[in-house]
Amino acid sequence: MPTSPLGRALRHRRAGHHTLVWERPDLQAPEDFTLTSPAFDHGTPIPERHRGRLFGANISPALAWTAPPTGTAELVLIVQDPDAPRREPATHALTLGIDPSLSGIPESGLTDPSPIPGIKHGKGALGHRGWAGPMPPRSHGPHSYVFQLFALDYHPDLPDKFTLADALHAIAGHVIARARLDGTYEVP
DSSP states (O other): OOOOHHHHHTTTOOOOGGGSGGGOGGGOOOOOSOEEOSSOOTTEEOOGGGSOTTTSOOOOOOEEEOOOOTTOOEEEEEEEETTSSSSSOEEEEEEEEEOTTOOEEOTTTTSSSOSSTTOEEOBOTTSSBSOOOOOOOTTSOOEEEEEEEEEESSOOOOOTTOBHHHHHHHHTTOEEEEEEEEEEEOOO
């Protein structure tokens, strides 16, 4: 596949890891549990089957986690690409209402509507609900996809059409633990 002049031109333009919600002071908490995926290891490429819907199957990867701390009322998952060529990271999943008694989410569990009872998807920066797999610009270089799982001490009550800003406002100051898994994806 030939290189993309646009991707090459934007190669050094990226939001940056400092723009992830993980870095927000109001979401800081101990990393008291772990997040993994049977599809990829931390820091390694995400398989092609999970690529975004324009070019791939757009199947969300299975996720697993160890037990969150006692007092966890709900889990929130936010997946972001800090290498997007924009000011803010692209949000690839925004999911609230995850029951802390679960030990994971199966493959395709982040579709909208979700097959998992209680899960609610917010509108991501890419404009739709549910999983939006990796879709980096061709020839832009490798992108990180950061799966950020937050354990909350309460159940936020958000309207059906909530956004990332709504979710961040609702969970600020309520994160009691968190876990992170990074994957990569690149289109040459």
